[in-house]
Amino acid sequence: MAGTLLVGLTGGIGSGKSTVAGMLSNLGALIIDSDAIARSVTAPYGAAIAAIRTEFGPDFVTADGALDRDRMRELAFQDAGSKRKLEAIIHPLVGQITAKHAQSAIDEKHPCVVFDIPLLVESGHWRLKLNRIIVVDCAEETQVERVMARNGMARADVLRIIASQAKRMSRLSAADIVICNEHLSFESLGREVAQLADSFGLSLANRN
Secondary structure (H helix, E strand, O other): OOOOEEEEEEOOOOOOHHHHHHHHHHOOOEEEEHHHHHHHHOOOOOOOHHHHHHHHOHHHEOOOOOEOHHHHHHHHHHOHHHHHHHHHHHHHHHHHHHHHHHHHHHHOOOOEEEEEOOOHHHHOOOHHHOOEEEEEEOOHHHHHHHHHHHHOOOHHHHHHHHHHOOOHHHHHHHOOEEEEOOOOOHHHHHHHHHHHHHHOOOOHHHOO
């Protein structure tokens, strides 16, 4: 395969997207995790903290210099405008770091870069930048059950997060490849992901 294959990976909370990303990483793909980048810029004295302090006030920054996620989450759920303001601070920084990592991978002729992007569909600008889009899909009730079991969250809180994300049909309509992660064992999911890795040109030489 000529050049670097650029693949977008997305899915709703509890879909298993992060599990698929981990499998693809083990099979030789380079993963660029937008959530991890966002966490880094809002970590203690991260690149977004000064702007967050200016926009929202010192109460939204913890004593150790990080974003107060619980306080911000509550504000964002109550006020969509605040959520947009936070995104206007964080998203450009995430975009810059993502582009830098991607260009490095292309320069190094890495066979496949996977962009792990929860808000891929919502952002609207990724379609023309990617060769493939993978959506990890499952029923909403499965999402709820998984997140409640994993995070100990209340059902209403999980549903609130799901409602804030792209609609399931919007994600599916954007997909080139759909992984239906419903009633799949870990081993079965792994086999499906391995087949994808082969189609992406990830040879045994690329694998960890």
